[in-house]
Each structure stands twice: as structure tokens, then as C-alpha cells.
Amino acid sequence: MYRSHSCGELRASHMNTEVTLAGWVQKTRDKGFIIWVDLRDRYGITQLIFDAERTPAQVVEKAKTLGREFVIQVKGHVIERESKNTNIPTGDIEILVTELTILNEAIVPPFTIENETDGGEDLRMKYRYLDIRRNPVKNNLIFRHQVTMQVRQYLSDKNFIEVETPYLIKSTPEGARDFVVPSRMNEGQFYALPQSPQTFKQLLMVGGMDKYFQIVKCFRDEDLRADRQPEFTQIDCEMAFVTQEDVLTVFEGLTRHLLKEIKNVDCDEFPRITYAEAMQTYGNDKPDIRFGMKFGELNKVTQHKDFKVFNDAELVVGIAVPGGASYTRKEIDKLIEWVKRPQVGALGMVYVKCNDDGSYKSSVDKFYNQEDLAQWAKVTKAQTGDLICILSGQKNKVRAQLSALRMELADRLGLRNPEEFAPLWVVDFPLLEWDDETERYHAMHHPFTSPKPEDITLLNSKPGEVRANAYDLVLNGNEIGGGSIRIHDTATQALMFDYLGFTPDEAKAQFGFLMDAFQYGAPPHGGIAFGLDRLVAILGGQETIRDFIAFPKNNNGRDVMIDAPAAIDNDQLKELHIQLDL
């Protein structure tokens, strides 16, 4: 062992002990007669002192050669510091060095290894191993480990069994794009990497393994939006002989446990709203409920006058911005510009100031009187001093726009405190969603989700209205988990495949094994999957998942550190029975 103690361990109580430490040189201060070195390891920083009067001369000489990030080992004894540093746990002591070994030299790192570094994102990614030396990144990785340990312990204590499902599986065109793996031993054939262990966990239910979980890598070959990764980690779960209520209870329990153990936050029973209600109240299926600004639908109280914009709109809807009545004209104009940006896409915004004297001042005073505006304030629950922001247009679009505005304003108003946690179940998701491109309905969750029995009759008449036994767990405006009760009989599954446009042959080729399995006695079952990267980031009070992944890829799916992907040998291609087609 190269050390007797870590660099975060020594206290006043260790005074006069002989110790051996090893770590990295964080910084050196050479005052001629005395050299101080901050020695760093994973556990902290300990100050070393090389004192010409008390340290052997050749050791002092060697200390003068130390550069940033050199790896060294020292022996010495623990002494009291003359000027204590109360900012670090080891601040009472320092090590009077008697022996120094340079274990490895270091060239100057491309950015500073400090909490606040001068390295940009690209540089930090290329030298990720140096970035990991920094406390913020290191602590995120340790935090992630703590979360997964808690998840495993909680589920295992509840009799869940972690079962590893295969990574080399079969490609299924439904859903996102698969990454595929050419098979050398099976010419012209390919494995696919799993987008999720969905079918395998269902087969485990058929196999009687009635409480399954797995913390598992999943893969999607998507064009990467910001903060998406081609490989990501899921907490994947499934239960048999359960209803939706049972699944929600268990995973609400897990989430409550994590909030308590990891963040020391106590949560009451999580509120639940339906998808329809979420869309109506927040314009969003993953609403952030840490703050209000609920939507007020204003059609009834706006469409009785000559204001054509509102009269023509499918939906007129507003929110009350706390304290917004004090915004200047310029500030409001900027807000209007903000909602008109292409990313939001509103055509304009109507506003009403709720003045301190109880009067209203709106941008549509020409059309509406004080009584009208008072009605609007009532519907949007605006108080004196608030600003009502109103958008109108096609229902789905205007809801998305107002939701974006609501989130933006909450950010500006500091209402999204990362250390406050507001979990929420959104239930009764639609079974199907219309896809403009292919001009047909797709499974909103996936083709294995069961429709609510009472809605099945709507499948042909009003497919968009069929609700599923599907649910999402939302935390602070982020979907952190989603799941459903599954279809567990061949007939319904066949119906669903048929409905989604699979021919019987296609269904059989892709999912025959699952349909077969259902014939041999499948229990009712359902489950959920949490996005671990996102969950950890949010619990960590941050929103960027990349900061919680040891070796993330960039937006082109590249690992810039190892420079992958890369070309491979022609011999390799030949063995795999493929050639490039550029």
C-alpha cells in the first residue's frame, strides 16, 4: 500500500503520528525556506510542509521540482498548522515531510483541476480523465453510485430480483432506430442492441419471475438532441399479478425512499393527474408543479366580443404571472418577442396588468371592458399585482407555447429551486398518437401497452381517445419514469399489432416469440422504467445528464476522448460479411 491514510482523513487527533500519503500535487507555494504543497486525492486535500530546518536538504530540493498534477508519495509526521484553514476538514494539521518519492511526473494539464475550471466543454470531454479529478464531476459519479446502491437495496428488500437480459438481441423496426451488430458466425445476419429490455422482462413475467428489475444500458440510434446520449441507463422494472395501482405504489415508495435517503426530503403521497388534465392545466405532460401559474381557459369569457383573433381561436388560454404587473412596457415587449421566437412559435401575446388599485390594463382594452378583464383574472386566478399572459390558436400548439412561457417565467422568477422536489404521477395516457408523417396512429408508449378495457370499443371510432393503463412519474418538470400495464393475451396483442399496421407475418417475424409465450399462460403484468441518468441529475440538483456520466458522447455520438467510432480493418469487414457503402 502506498499510503497509510487518505488525503481527507487526518485531523488534530492524529497529531505526531507518522503517516504516508500519496496523491496529486494540487499546488505548491515555494517561500524559499519553506515549501507548502497541497496534496490531493479522491478524499480531500492535505497540506504538506517541506521546511529547510526540519526536512532533509535533498528532500527539499526534490520538492522544488514538483509541478502541478505530479503524483507523489510522502512520509512525514502530522503537526499542527500555524494558521488553520477552516475551509477544509484537514485544515488543522499539516505533514512535515521527511521522505518524498515522485511516483509519476505530469505535463501541464490543458485546464485547471479546480472546482471552477478554465476548461471549456470540448476540452473537458477530450481529457475526461482529468475532468474527473475535479470535485464537481467526481462527486457526481460518487452520487450516482449512491443512488444506484439505494435503488438496488430498496427493490431487493421488496423481493425484486435483478436479472440480466441480453445485449445482443433482434432488430425491430418499430420505435426508434436500432444500433445493429453484424454476426460473423451467421452470415448476413445482425444482432441489435436493446432499446430497452421490454420484451425480455415480459418474458420473465411469463416465466413466473414476478418482480424483476435491472439497472441496464439501453441504446437508441437517434439524431441526438441536446443532452441525449446514444447509450443511456435505465432502471427497468416489471411485476406480475398487479394492477396499475400496485405499480404506482411500489415505485412511489422507491422514489420517496430515494428522496429521503439521498436528499433527506420527506414527501407526502404523490399527487396524480390525468394526461388530459395535465395538458389542460399545464399544456404539458410533464408539468413542473413546484410553482403555480396554472392555465386558465378563457374561451367562454373572451369569445363574446369583436376580437377576431380570439374568436377564431380553438383555444384562448392564460396564466397569471406573480408580480408581473410591475413589468415595464419594454420588459413585456421582450416577453412577447420571446414567445414569437421560432422555437416557441406564438403569433403574439395578449396581456392584462392587474393593478394595485384593482383596475386592469390590457393590450386589448379596445375590445374588452373592466368587467371582462375581471372575469379573466378570476379564471386565471390572477391577484392584484399579477400579469396575465394570454395566448390563442390551435389547441395543441397554444398549449405547448404557453407551457414554454410558463417554464421560462418560472426560471426568471426563481421558482424552480433545484433543492425542492415535487413529484407527480401523470396517468391515463392516450394509447395512440397520430403521426403526421406516416399518416397513421402509433403506439404512444409501445405496442405492448394495454388499452383501458372500458375504452377498447372506441378503437375504431375514436382511436385518439382510447386511454391506456400508462403512467409517467414526473419530477420537477422532467419525466423520470414511464410505464404501463401490458397486454398479456395473444388476442389483444394481435389486435394491437394489426391496428398499428403490422401484417400478421411481420408481427410473427418480429414478436412471434412473445405471442407464442402468451399462449403458455401469461399472467397480468406491468412495469415501469426510470431514466437513471436524468433521475440522478435531478436528484443532484442539476439538469445536464452528461455531468453524471463518466464517459459521455458528444452530440454527434462521438467519444472524443478515445476517438470513437473509427474505421476498422478490411479484414474485419470481410469476416463480418459486409462492405462499406459510402
Place this chain on the structure above:
Amino acid sequence: MYRSHSCGELRASHMNTEVTLAGWVQKTRDKGFIIWVDLRDRYGITQLIFDAERTPAQVVEKAKTLGREFVIQVKGHVIERESKNTNIPTGDIEILVTELTILNEAIVPPFTIENETDGGEDLRMKYRYLDIRRNPVKNNLIFRHQVTMQVRQYLSDKNFIEVETPYLIKSTPEGARDFVVPSRMNEGQFYALPQSPQTFKQLLMVGGMDKYFQIVKCFRDEDLRADRQPEFTQIDCEMAFVTQEDVLTVFEGLTRHLLKEIKNVDCDEFPRITYAEAMQTYGNDKPDIRFGMKFGELNKVTQHKDFKVFNDAELVVGIAVPGGASYTRKEIDKLIEWVKRPQVGALGMVYVKCNDDGSYKSSVDKFYNQEDLAQWAKVTKAQTGDLICILSGQKNKVRAQLSALRMELADRLGLRNPEEFAPLWVVDFPLLEWDDETERYHAMHHPFTSPKPEDITLLNSKPGEVRANAYDLVLNGNEIGGGSIRIHDTATQALMFDYLGFTPDEAKAQFGFLMDAFQYGAPPHGGIAFGLDRLVAILGGQETIRDFIAFPKNNNGRDVMIDAPAAIDNDQLKELHIQLDL
């Protein structure tokens, strides 16, 4: 919830309770007036009784339609059994059923869902979800979960951090064949699936994350020998600022912990032998030391007579088989045939019976007298009643042959008790091994393994004799873990790459990131990786890893259940910039 209790839970103390159970129909016995049904779930079996006098008539009628593996839910109350079944924990009670719901019907399964099934290997693999319903397979998967929970808890308690390393990495021709993944976004380029997280864990050490572990899938595109899987699971570990001794201590601790917690077996300090000693004493670098039959080298006491076979041999070596003197001539002939099989490859076998009267009877009495044979008995530590089996020839070959014979005989003699555990460290592995095919030395472990400093000078003169700081943990004749202290400086790593035939450009292209990293202050580090599949199988008292994998692949790398790999669409190929080359 479909049930109030599991099928393994009810006892006499539950008598008269109203319960709801759900599960699979294991079997039915219809006696006309009374029908008994064994209901099974993951937790056990509970007997249901449908009694024409006490159960509603329509329920009895429905019970008559039940077939094997139907999924049902029943309500009823717990009553005392007339004839108790002491073989199962629920054997004191049965459920007098009042309500019966058929949750799902089942067609007749292709094999019986019993501990001893009538299904062959192929059928069981195709219907793995049914195989998992059987206790032996189900219990293996639960056992695996318990082992991994213990591993994680132990290492986490010792301050190890589980860090997820990427699955989409870069192909490196060194070592086994990679599985590769064409990149859609980076034309003509490929990711590779990791054969192990080796370089990433070393980078984590450079990053200061000084105790790392991960239970992780690894991939090797090898021609599959029996009981190898293209994807397999590793307990992957690395530590910084450690010597070999530290690594052995920690992972001996882990192994001892597992043996104690999982098997309730106490182990003393694990014995250690060098690779050279293992080869000399057991002809094998993973010796099973649950039994003796150590090799006795007989050159000195055999090469002084006219027996040309021995005189010409590089090595004459024997083992004493306990009680083997009683073997008949026929039995011994069969043994000789066995060693002459192509899989073993010996040209013949000399034997000596150590008779009860102290005399010896050998197959080479023509050449050797009683005194000679007594010497042989002394060297092989043969006792009265033993049979000495002697092979001769080229050293490495004859050692492998005698090792095979030793294992075979131990099996026959019942000396390999799967519930006895004999761990062993094998240390001081050679750094390099000669490869006949490429006619050069290869890294025996991998190119990152550090040579013993005192042996470095031998690199040019006697490369085969350079020892590495490399070690294996052997359990009951199986290598369950292997590791090494790594090179941690650029110069030695460059020397090693050069020695292994990499040009500087190749080394840079493939491992440039690691060489770069070493320049920024790499600590001394080393680690180990355990094969989880094998470890779990051995702890489970079995040797077939497939039985401990939920969804294994066959020897052609196929998943016969989902029928993967499979052809993919031309559109998919096009998007990936590849075409088939058949």
C-alpha cells in the same frame, strides 16, 4: 393486487383466513366430487380444493376446465389438510375455493414444468420463459441476484465506487475479436463493444477514482467452445496506489465474504503458488486443490535404465491414484485408452500397482526392479494400495495430459465435491507467451500488465522467462478471476507496445488516449476481473454457466428463443452505409 398472499406463504397459523391467491396450475386431480389443484408461483405451491359440497357448483364446473399452466386467481379460506404434506412448507393447509377466475388459458407446454423435466436442452432454450418457471433455473437466477447484491455491498462498504463505462467504444485488433457496430452518423466508421472496460478503468485511476468496480457485460466474438457465451458478465475492479499484495487482500476478502454469506463456508487465508509451481505440481495454471494427486517428476529415478521411451522424454511425471492398485487389468486398459484419446493425446501410460504386501507390480517390470519402483512411489507419494500413473514426453504436453488424467480420476473417485470450496491464488504469471501461429510473443494477460521490475532486463534475452505482476484466483479448478498490476508510465507502455509488435503509429491510433493520459500524472494501479457467470455457477455447486444466465445463446451465438441474429432491412443497411458481402 391480484393476490393477498403468495403460494409459498400460508401456514397452519393462517387457518380460517380468507385469502386470494394467483398463479399457475401445476397439476389437477379430479376425483369427481372433489378436485384438487396445485397452484404454483415463484414462492411455492399451495393446494386448492374444490369440493362439490362446499364450493359453488359453477366454480367446480369451471375448475374441471383447468389445464396445466393455466393462470388463475382464486378466493377461498385456509383450511387444515386431511393428509398433510411434509415435503412442502404449505403442506399443512389447503384453500377451500369459493371463487375462481381464469386469468389466462395455456396450451400444453412442450415440456413438463418440473424439477426434473422431460425437455431437452434445445427445447428448453427455445422456450426459455417456460424453463424459468422450473425451480432449478428460477433458483439459479435468484441465487445470481443474491451474489451480485453481496458483491456490490461488500465493495461499496470498502469505498469502491461503481462507475458505468461506455459500451460503444473503439475496436482494437489486439486480443480477441470485437463485435462492431456501424455508425450511422459517422459514415464508414464503427464502434466496438467492449471485451472488457480495461482502458476505461485505467483512465478512472488516472482520474483519481481510486477504487472502482463495475458489474458489467463484456463481449467477445470468438468461436464458441462449450460453455462460452459471446456476451458475459464481469465483476471488474481497479485500485490506485496499491501493490499486488493490496489487490490480493481486498479480493480475497470479497471471496471469503461470499463463501461465508452465500455458502456459510469459512475459509482460512487462501494458499498461493506461483505459475511455475502450479504447472510443475498440477500441470495446470488453475489447479483443483480439493484433492491431492500432486505430480511427481520422475526423470531422475527413471532415466538410468534401458527404457528408451523414458530416456528420450523431456519429462517423466506421475501421480498416485488413491486405491488404484485394486483396478483390474481391464480397468487400467480403459484408462490407457482414455489418455490416448485425441482430446488428451498421450501416446501411452506406464503404471505401477503398489500392492498391499509392499511389493510393486508395473507395466515396465522388464526395465525396472522393485527398488526403482519404490523410488517412484516415494517421489509420487504413493501409498500401499495406490496406482501410480506415469506419462512422458514433451514437458508442456505431458503436463497437460497428466492434468487431464488427474481431473478425470478425481471425478471418478468423487473427489470433486461441489459443496467443498478450495480457493487458491496463482501468482507470477509469465508476461509473454509464445504464439506458434504468428511466431512471436503475445501478452499473456494484456499489453497493460507490468513486468516484474527485477525481470525487465530479461525482456530481450529470455522473454519467455519475464514474470509479470499478474495473478489469478482459482476456485475448484476454475479460474474465476484474473488481474495484474498495470504499467502506469508512458515509457514502459511504449516499450511494451513496441515489444508486442505495434508500430508507434499503431500504438498511437489504438491506445493514444491512454498513453496521453499517462503523461498527466498516472498513479500506480492494478486490478482484477472476476467472471461472474462462472463464479455464480461454482458457488451454486454447478459447472454450466448457461444454467445461471436468464437468456443464454447457443454455441453458434444464436438466441433460439427470439431467433437472433436475423436479417435486417435494406433501408437499415443503407442508413448505416454498409452492404452485405456474402
